[in-house]
Amino acid sequence: xxxxxxxxxxxxxxxxxxxxxxxxxxxxxxxxxxxxxxxxxxxxxxxxxxxxxxxxxxxxxxxxxxxxxxxxxxxxxxxxxxxxxxxxxxxxxxxxxxxxxxxxxxxxxxxxxxxxxxxxxxxxxxxxxxxxxxxxxxxxxxxxxxxxxxxxxxxxxxxxxxxxxxxxxxxxxxxxxxxxxxxxxxxxxxxxxxxxxxxxxxxxxxxxxxxxxxxxxxxxxxxxxxxxxxxxxxxxxxxxxxxxxxxxxxxxxxxxxxxxxxxxxxxxxxxxxxxxxxxxxxxx
Amino acid sequence: xxxxxxxxxxxxxxxxxxxxxxxxxxxxxxxxxxxxxxxxxxxxxxxxxxxxxxxxxxxxxxxxxxxxxxxxxxxxxxxxxxxxxxxxxxxxxxxxxxxxxxxxxxxxxxxxxxxxxxxxxxxxxxxxxxxxxxxxxxxxxxxxxxxxxxxxxxxxxxxxxxxxxxxxxxxxxxxxxxxxxxxxxxxxxxxxxxxxxxxxxxxxxxxxxxxxxxxxxxxxxxxxxxxxxxxxxxxxxxxxxxxxxxxxxxxxxxxxxxxxxxxxxxxxxxxxxxxxxxxxxxxxxxxxxxxxxxxxxxxxxxxxxxxxxxxxxxxxxxxxxxxxxxxxxxxxxxxxxxxxxxxxxxxxxxxxxxxxxxxxxxxx
Numbered sequence: 001x002x003x004x005x006x007x008x009x010x011x012x013x014x015x016x017x018x019x020x021x022x023x024x025x026x027x028x029x030x031x032x033x034x035x036x037x038x039x040x041x042x043x044x045x046x047x048x049x050x051x052x053x054x055x056x057x058x059x060x061x062x063x064x065x066x067x068x069x070x071x072x073x074x075x076x077x078x079x080x081x082x083x084x085x086x087x088x089x090x091x092x093x094x095x096x097x098x099x100x101x102x103x104x105x106x107x108x109x110x111x112x113x114x115x116x117x118x119x120x121x122x123x124x125x126x127x128x129x130x131x132x133x134x135x136x137x138x139x140x141x142x143x144x145x146x147x148x149x150x151x152x153x154x155x156x157x158x159x160x161x162x163x164x165x166x167x168x169x170x171x172x173x174x175x176x177x178x179x180x181x182x183x184x185x186x187x188x189x190x191x192x193x194x195x196x197x198x199x200x201x202x203x204x205x206x207x208x209x210x211x212x213x214x215x216x217x218x219x220x221x222x223x224x225x226x227x228x229x230x231x232x233x234x235x236x237x238x239x240x241x242x243x244x245x246x247x248x249x250x251x252x253x254x255x256x257x258x259x260x261x262x263x264x265x266x267x268x269x270x271x272x273x274x275x276x277x278x279x280x281x282x283x284x
Numbered sequence: 285x286x287x288x289x290x291x292x293x294x295x296x297x298x299x300x301x302x303x304x305x306x307x308x309x310x311x312x313x314x315x316x317x318x319x320x321x322x323x324x325x326x327x328x329x330x331x332x333x334x335x336x337x338x339x340x341x342x343x344x345x346x347x348x349x350x351x352x353x354x355x356x357x358x359x360x361x362x363x364x365x366x367x368x369x370x371x372x373x374x375x376x377x378x379x380x381x382x383x384x385x386x387x388x389x390x391x392x393x394x395x396x397x398x399x400x401x402x403x404x405x406x407x408x409x410x411x412x413x414x415x416x417x418x419x420x421x422x423x424x425x426x427x428x429x430x431x432x433x434x435x436x437x438x439x440x441x442x443x444x445x446x447x448x449x450x451x452x453x454x455x456x457x458x459x460x461x462x463x464x465x466x467x468x469x470x471x472x473x474x475x476x477x478x479x480x481x482x483x484x485x486x487x488x489x490x491x492x493x494x495x496x497x498x499x500x501x502x503x504x505x506x507x508x509x510x511x512x513x514x515x516x517x518x519x520x521x522x523x524x525x526x527x528x529x530x531x532x533x534x535x536x537x538x539x540x541x542x543x544x545x546x547x548x549x550x551x552x553x554x555x556x557x558x559x560x561x562x563x564x565x566x567x568x569x570x571x572x573x574x575x576x577x578x579x580x581x582x583x584x585x586x587x588x589x590x591x592x593x594x595x596x597x598x599x600x601x602x603x604x605x606x607x608x609x610x611x612x613x614x615x616x617x618x619x620x621x622x623x624x625x626x627x628x629x630x631x632x633x634x635x636x637x638x639x640x641x642x643x644x645x646x647x648x
């Protein structure tokens with residue numbers, strides 16, 4: 001009986017498995033293949049070497065990798081702090097009003113990311129919505145905050161906000177009210193309750209939210225381009241240049257592979273330690 | 285201690301919007317007492333203890349402990365601890381970490397915490413190796429004990445229990461009821477326990493408070509409540525008791541309204557114009573053989589059903605007047621008659637407890 005069930009499960013998973021093989025795993029394999037090809041070749045039929053990785057090291061591409069990871073980390077940290085109170089309210093306090101917030105945030109996603117970022121660009125640029133009005137009315141002026149790394153972090157926080165908010169709210173909903181009340185009853189203050197009761201019990205939501213934000217931010221292209229304006233070069237810029245202007249597929253592939261492997265390693269540790277079933281509502 | 289009770293609840297009212305959950309309640313509790321509050325759901329018993337531990341705030345009235353007011357003290361500062369219905373154990377911590385939590389809050393050194401936790405495990409008869417176990421590895425009864433150990437570790441002046449046994453099966457519940465009473469005896473802490481089961485309350489408590497619609501209906505010992513309930517409500521709360529409507533005429537002679545009861549002359553006299561209920565408990569009614577061995581009150585009917593309860597047998601009787609009466613006999617004195625046979629029931633004046641109309645409403 002159990003064997004039959006297992007076989008049925010395998011069979012049911014076959015179509016999506018095949019689709020993922022072709023559309024998801026295959027490109028990765030191609031990337032991995034190109035990463036060990038000599039510089040500037042366009043087939044996989046060459047003697048493998050590791051020249052791309054040598055180039056990455058020699059020409060300092062690892063710096064943009066560190067920059068990408070740093071900005072992604074900062075974005076994740078800021079979003080976590082910003083979203084926690086709101087997510088808490090959505091899960092425990094607001095009641096029906098939660099639906100309104102959900103709808104508002106989801107509506108935001110209906111507009112293309114690039115358009116929304118252009119909107120910020122127009123708002124923040126010199127002579128844009130804010131500075132332009134200020135100058136016209138008061139004659140005062142200020143330098144645009146655009147084309148700096150904080151602008152990129154701001155843009156990523158803005159774009160990936162829902163990816164942190166909703167998993168966090170889900171996670172906080174897992175915290176039983178009684179556990180919080182019991183801790184309070186035994187003399188625990190709000191910070192202790194937050195760190196020792198609520199955060200550990202909401203861990204599945206925290207991990208999912210942080211991973212989504214981190215992985216997406218580490219691979220983000222548009223924010224750096226539109227708000228960073230190439231003044232801050234992140235790894236995804238390098239990947240794009242290598243594939244387009246430089247026509248160096250092996251270098252682009254090696255850079256991508258590096259990012260994929262590092263982000264996967266960072267993601268695997270917490271994922272292996274949380275109970276994903278809990279947040280999907282399938283508690284054992 | 286003279287003139288100053290340990291815990292005093294005075295005129296406490298709690299309103300949620302226009303709904304009054306607790307209505308001007310006053311109660312004194314002695315140190316080391318085991319008091320159980322019994323009431324149906326919605327009677328306000330949970331609200332009352334939430335006020336007591338500080339999860340909710342009182343609308344009016346005061347709560348004081350040893351003469352000092354505690355009703356305005358936040359929950360984390362009050363010397364009370366609640367054992368929740370859900371137990372509220374922390375699933376991400378081990379048994380040991382759960383028990384040590386209140387000690388950690390109090391910034392006790394790790395070795396001292398561990399020593400105390402092991403002591404409490406022993407007190408609650410849990411093996412010492414449970415210290416490192418996960419909560420999910422514990423059975424229902426063991427979780428119960430861990431929750432108790434945690435509450436004892438906090439060392440509050442009062443431990444409040446919010447129906448913690450209600451989710452357990454019957455046999456385990458019976459065992460834990462006795463253990464809890466035993467633990468109360470050994471720790472001499474003040475326990476306030478709430479439940480909807482009067483039976484559970486009777487096993488454990490020094491005193492029982494029966495609650496109804498935000499008020500106490502009766503506060504008394506188990507024995508007192510069992511034999512002399514003050515109202516129909518309290519009486520019916522005991523489950524299978526027989527309640528007969530009773531009144532008296534201008535001469536004080538009892539009138540058993542349509543119940544078909546025959547009373548021996550002079551067996552009962554009432555004040556003229558009395559109205560109320562006569563309660564007769566099932567085990568105080570016996571079967572009367574035709575002719576020999578009479579009783580002061582008799583009632584005839586037919587045996588409708590028979591239920592074996594182990595040491596006792598319960599009978600459902602349909603009287604000739606069409607009402608239902610419950611009778612319980614010890615197994616040794618069971619009635620050997622087929623269902624449907626005519627029976628005569630009898631009891632004496634001493635088995636009748638009178639409850640006047642309207643009694644209990646706002647009493648105590």
